[in-house]
Amino acid sequence: MKPLSVRNVDMVYELPKGGSVHALSDISFELDAGRMLTLLGPSGCGKTTLLNIIAGFLGATSGEVYLGDDQITGPSRERGMVFQQGALFEWLSVAKNISFGPRMAGQKPAQYRPEVTRLLDVVGLSGFGDKQIYELSGGMQQRVALARCLANDPEMMLMDEPLGALDALTREKMQGLILNLWNDTGKSIIMVTHSVEEALLLGDTVFVMAPRPGRIEKVYELPFAKRALTEDTRELKSSPEFQEIKEEILAFIWEMEEEIMGREAS
Amino acid sequence: MDSNDAAEMGRTAGYAGQGAGGGAIANALDDGKKPRRSDNKTVTFGDAGAVVSDKKWNIIGVVTLIAVWFLSTRAWGFPSDFKDAAQAAFQADGGSGNISDRELFQRCQLASDCDTDGYFQLVNPLSFPSIRDTFSAGVSFISDGYRGFSAWEHTWASLWRVLRGMFWGTLFGVPIGLAMGLSSKARGFFDPLVEAGRPIPPLALLSLFAVAFGIGDASAVPLLIFASIWIMIIAARAGVRNASLPKVRASYSLGASKWQLLRRVLLPNALPEIFTGLRVALGVSWGTLVAAELTGVTDGLGATISQAKNFSQTDTIVVGIVIIALIGVLMDVLLRFLENVLVPWQGKS
Incomplete structure (x- = not known):
């Protein structure tokens, strides 16, 4: 497993009508292998841009990103991606979706089949291999997306609001699944989310980002993700220390949102 | 089940449901009327999504x-x-x-x-022509054929021409459409051609094609290619443009090469649109048939119609029209069936 190193990343979008947006300003951080990082912040703070740069979908205006010793210049099977929705292949069965990565790498059915069966079990979809994507609920579709990402055995999993389209109950269950996957595989995970609660529960590191220019405003190292593996997550979420940090971050984000609104109004 | 049973069941459902819809149904049943709908909707007029083609x-x-x-x-x-x-x-x-x-x-x-x-x-x-005359012309067309060809030969000649036109139109149209959806250069290169070519009625090109390619199938088939190619280009283009960015990005993250992306993701993703294009193109080609068979062919349903016109045999003209219409409907039904089998995910995600 390789550590991630983000060095002085700047991202400036040129607008078609002239002018520019400073989406990220001088972002630098190191992330050890096996960490779970969650990115929080008001809209426009550049958290998805940062994720896309790490994924290799976007090139930074300046600065470099390294995974281990390799500089990131484009997407790679080392860095698996889970999107909010719409990234599954509807023309393929669940099993074929999961085996997509191995098949693209030229693996034969005999090589990837046992792994697909194992992954179906891991994400709780045993026996669903032959189902079609459109036959599954939103939560089950995200389970397929996670399994498909894992099938490539990536160094790191990147998630762009993976649970954003799910109802509250399914979302809680899926949070548990992601925690278990993180613990069992030991892979690094970076997740963008809008939910403060989700970010605090899942992230052993939380970045709270601020907009204009996009920057990392606060960094938290939290114990909740580890504790959630053994403790009851509901109790954990209602515990005073969890609530305290949640309120602190919410207040901070609110402040920023107000500031943005005020700036736009004037 | 007689109407009393239905009323009883409806009433039970109404009470059990306790909902406004259930109550309305129960009231309707109390008046001795059958419920108009099984889904308990009380707002029906204007609910355009629920309108289907009533078989009756x-x-x-x-x-x-x-x-x-x-x-x-x-x-x-x-x-x-x-x-x-x-x-x-x-x-x-x-x-x-x-x-x-x-x-x-x-x-x-x-x-x-x-x-x-x-x-x-x-x-x-x-x-x-009266129905009686048309019917006897139809019987004679089917039993004796028309001007040297049997009914089957006429029909097959037309079908074969349309299929050839569709085949070549798809073979050239789909790659051009894919290229237009994937590259600004290809889009720029073909856009003027497609925009200008699309509105030209095939009939306008009839004489030109006849001079250029010769009479008969030599120009009838190109005319049918012309009728279908624009539709296939636009369908394939729409299909590629329809691919969501997450799908494309996910494919690259999973290790797909550009070629694998095209072959394994973009092409299958465009299938529903291509299929819709096929259906439209088949309809248009079949509709262009009569024009295409004005190019001096002697077999085919369109040729039958234009020859019957020369002898004022209106009954035979109507027979030709009816056969064309029936085959058009049949082909559409067949394609819709194929669509359900081959792209079952369409409209379900």
């Missing part, structure tokens, strides 16, 4: 069409004694079977003793 009204529509045809071409009060005389004269002249409405009408016009007092007919059979 399909039949009523077809029957109405035939009734209008029958009533408007029927001769009311035609002198029956003249009818008998004309039938005898017709057979004496070497005609076989019953005299046609058209022949009868012509003889009446020429005869001095055809008394048409109290005679009424909305459309005379010289302008538009």
